[in-house]
Amino acid sequence: MSKSIRHLMARPAPDQAVGSASSTESTTSPPLPAGNPPSPRRTGAARSFGAAWQAQEQARAAADAERDGSVVELDPGLCDPSAIADRVPDTTDAAFDAFVEQIRDEGQRSPALVRPKPGEPGRYEIAYGRRRHRAARILGRPLRAIVRPLSDTELVIAQGSENLARADLSYIERAHFAQNMVRAGVTRDVIAKAMGLQTTHLSSLLSVAEAIPASVLAVIGPAPRIGRPNWLTLADRIKSATPERIDSALASPDLSGKSSNERFAVVLAGLAAAPKVAKRAKAETLKDAKGLKFARVERSTSGVRVTTDEANEPGFGDYLAARLPEILAAYRASKA
Structure with missing residues (x-):
């Protein structure tokens, strides 16, 4: 005092x-x-x-x-x-x-x-x-x-x-307090002295408070064991997330019965970047005039894969492989 x-x-x-x-x-x-x-x-x-x-x-x-x-x-x-x-x-x-x-x-x-x-x-x-x-x-x-x-x-x-x-x-409560004083029209020099802060640290507190929406803070609570680095991580994830994804994280059933620190972890995990799922290659089945399957073609960004059907057309695969150089030459000639 x-x-x-x-x-x-x-x-x-x-x-x-x-x-x-x-x-x-x-x-x-x-x-x-x-x-x-x-x-x-x-x-x-x-x-x-x-x-x-x-x-x-x-x-x-x-x-x-x-x-x-x-x-x-x-x-x-x-x-x-x-x-x-x-x-x-x-x-x-x-x-x-x-x-x-x-x-x-x-x-x-x-x-x-x-x-x-x-x-x-x-x-x-x-x-x-x-x-x-x-x-x-x-x-x-x-x-x-x-x-x-x-x-x-x-x-x-x-x-x-x-x-x-x-x-x-907690850290977020200090940030929240500083932000509320700014919104109430209190000058920053008075806020800094009232909170015992240097101006640079006050600016840091305010930047975190401004990055965390009230809806997120209301769900998480004071989170007494969560410090500035984790709040900054959450702020970054909020910036890159869609409103729908934020709403989904805040409505997670995993939040029920959790302490404030645990709720922070649940929301943070809910806004983590989803792993990219590799696109499955598009497949096409080739049939002859009688409707018999003789090959399967799979196209992807990396190339084309041809799989012959040895049951319906035995030996066709070897025939095709032996003539690939001839086919390549014909393809190149067509582009000349």
């Missing part, structure tokens, strides 16, 4: 009642973090360290918020996800089921961060804590949250700061 976000969470709540007109006004955006953004190629150890540090910082900020009374309980039905989606839905996500059970048993440990929703008094927009919000709705419990009048830029930075430290956010 960046220093600016800790400041957002720790500052006192505004005096105005939540949902009043003043509570929906945009605040001045905090200065974006200075210096070079972290390298996108973080190791698993670095991601784990970042996630642990993020959790520690959130816990500290949440404790401060608890002390100053700024954590409130909200009806989850009044809270809407951010317009910029950062998660790809996956109905087979067993980790989320475990997350719900943990909240059922232990309660919601850390609050979400929301802002009064602009233009809709009494409603809220989630900066982060979308899974906590979803769990609260499933369990029929209020959502514990910190309410702050965030500007659009502050909302994006807060959302991106949490995403940066998530160990479970």
